[in-house]
Amino acid sequence: MTAVKGSPVTSTAPPPIPRAAGSFPLIGHALKMRDNLGFIDSLRETREPLVEIILQPGTRTIVVQDPALVHQMLKALGPSLDKGRLYEKLGQLLGDSVVTATGRDHVRRRRQLQPAFAHTEISRYVDLMRAEVTATVAAWERGRPLDVHEAMVGLSLDMLAKTVFAGSLDDAVFRRLRSNVSVVMSGVGLRIMLPDWAERLPLPFNRRFDRARAEVRATISTAVDELQASGHDSGDMLSMLLRAIDEETGEPLTGYQICSEIFLLAVAGTETTASLLAWTLYELARNPGIEARVLAELDEVLGERPVAFDDMMRLPYLDRVITETLRLHHPGWLVTRRTTEETRLGEWTLPAGTELAYCQHAMHRDPERFPDPLTFDPDRWTDAAQEPPPGAFVPFGDGKHKCMGDRFSLTEMVTALATMLRSVRLELDEGQVIRQVARLTVRPRALRMTVRPRAGDGL
Numbered sequence: 512m513t514a515v516k517g518s519p520v521t522s523t524a525p526p527p528i529p530r531a532a533g534s535f536p537l538i539g540h541a542l543k544m545r546d547n548l549g550f551i552d553s554l555r556e557t558r559e560p561l562v563e564i565i566l567q568p569g570t571r572t573i574v575v576q577d578p579a580l581v582h583q584m585l586k587a588l589g590p591s592l593d594k595g596r597l598y599e600k601l602g603q604l605l606g607d608s609v610v611t612a613t614g615r616d617h618v619r620r621r622r623q624l625q626p627a628f629a630h631t632e633i634s635r636y637v638d639l640m641r642a643e644v645t646a647t648v649a650a651w652e653r654g655r656p657l658d659v660h661e662a663m664v665g666l667s668l669d670m671l672a673k674t675v676f677a678g679s680l681d682d683a684v685f686r687r688l689r690s691n692v693s694v695v696m697s698g699v700g701l702r703i704m705l706p707d708w709a710e711r712l713p714l715p716f717n718r719r720f721d722r723a724r725a726e727v728r729a730t731i732s733t734a735v736d737e738l739q740a741s742g743h744d745s746g747d748m749l750s751m752l753l754r755a756i757d758e759e760t761g762e763p764l765t766g767y768q769i770c771s772e773i774f775l776l777a778v779a780g781t782e783t784t785a786s787l788l789a790w791t792l793y794e795l796a797r798n799p800g801i802e803a804r805v806l807a808e809l810d811e812v813l814g815e816r817p818v819a820f821d822d823m824m825r826l827p828y829l830d831r832v833i834t835e836t837l838r839l840h841h842p843g844w845l846v847t848r849r850t851t852e853e854t855r856l857g858e859w860t861l862p863a864g865t866e867l868a869y870c871q872h873a874m875h876r877d878p879e880r881f882p883d884p885l886t887f888d889p890d891r892w893t894d895a896a897q898e899p900p901p902g903a904f905v906p907f908g909d910g911k912h913k914c915m916g917d918r919f920s921l922t923e924m925v926t927a928l929a930t931m932l933r934s935v936r937l938e939l940d941e942g943q944v945i946r947q948v949a950r951l952t953v954r955p956r957a958l959r960m961t962v963r964p965r966a967g968d969g970l
Contacts, residue, residue: 525858530563539565548949552873572866580857581869582902589910595847600703606771627751634820636674643669644930651962659958663785675748688730694723696782700951731770783842786954790840794887796939818929831889837906841871842952936963
């Protein structure tokens with residue numbers, strides 16, 4: 512008998528993997544994917560550990576819904592799996608990077624980039640992040656409505672640009688970069704889900720995306736070339752990447768490699784942080800008691816001084832608020848993997864080339880693991896006895912492909928929230944209902960809130 516990667520072989524044949532309802536010849540579940548988030552969420556109602564869906568003609572994708580199987584896929588099987596179509600397409604659109612790499616290539620790239628996300632480096636970024644938040648909040652007009660998600664996208668881009676390009680871009684270049692990255696972020700999620708031929712159509716959407724993508728890459732490449740030529744260490748993430756060494760060749764990263772890493776970080780990192788900040792502000796506005804507890808903790812820990820890196824571990828309630836946002840409003844709605852050889856997952860033997868996927872957004876709302884799942888309750892994280900089983904709560908993934916920017920992202924969020932909440936209060940209109948939309952991330956649609964001053968705001 513040939514050995515199969517994964518679980519031990521069992522003598523009893525497993526049940527067949529059911530296909531989700533609503534599939535049609537040639538187009539699979541394309542019609543269902545018009546409401547992509549609703550469709551993926553609805554699969555949970557089958558209570559099946561694995562469900563087959565058809566996203567591309569001739570390609571079956573197995574959605575993994577059982578936490579134990581998700582845990583096995585990410586931990587035990589992680590090193591032997593490819594990242595699948597989603598990441599493959601992301602690499603085609605934005606360039607190969609640690610986000611899209613697999614196997615030994617992923618391990619090598621991760622080691623190259625890890626110093627840029629080390630504790631000591633992140634601690635130096637906090638002052639830059641806080642300065643951007645302070646400037647952004649000061650520009651908000653009190654008493655006027657604010658498009659919160661768009662404001663958080665802008666803020667996240669500003670924070671990222673200052674930590675990556677501190678001193679490397681002049682204002683005009685930065686404004687163009689900010690605008691072009693926003694265009695790419697808006698379009699990349701749709702392009703990932705469309706068939707490859709659709710992006711070659713001469714449509715205004717495609718031309719705008721292609722132009723913005725080319726300009727972002729050109730801007731980053733120019734910044735890399737100029738910093739290399741100057742020999743100056745500006746203390747930002749770009750300087751760190753220029754010092755990184757390829758452990759196999761002993762050579763520094765090429766300009767193209769650095770450009771691809773920063774491009775993926777700018778698009779994926781900015782969009783996820785912006786969505787999480789917007790959802791957190793929304794939930795605090797809906798839950799004034801929770802907001803009051805956050806403010807009381809900030810007053811107790813910080814007093815009159817601004818938030819600093821050493822405070823990151825001294826704000827446990829704010830940490831639970833962020834954790835609950837990661838549960839209820841996780842920005843990831845489909846994460847893919849692909850088998851590279853015949854693989855045993857639980858009871859099932861899957862052939863090489865099988866597309867796998869899991870949905871954090873749906874898993875984190877499963878009532879079997881999270882009682883009253885649609886209620887925003889930071890205190891659910893105080894009881895260790897209610898901690899979800901492995902694989903049920905994976906906000907940053909798990910295993911060898913776990914997000915390496917998790918501490919960076921959490922530091923951004925704590926810094927932004929601790930600074931914003933003490934300056935302004937964002938107010939929802941009475942009866943306002945905010946809907947979700949899944950593009951590259953799950954984000955709020957049309958989240959508009961009125962900016963109100965806090966006591967002592969002075970504006």
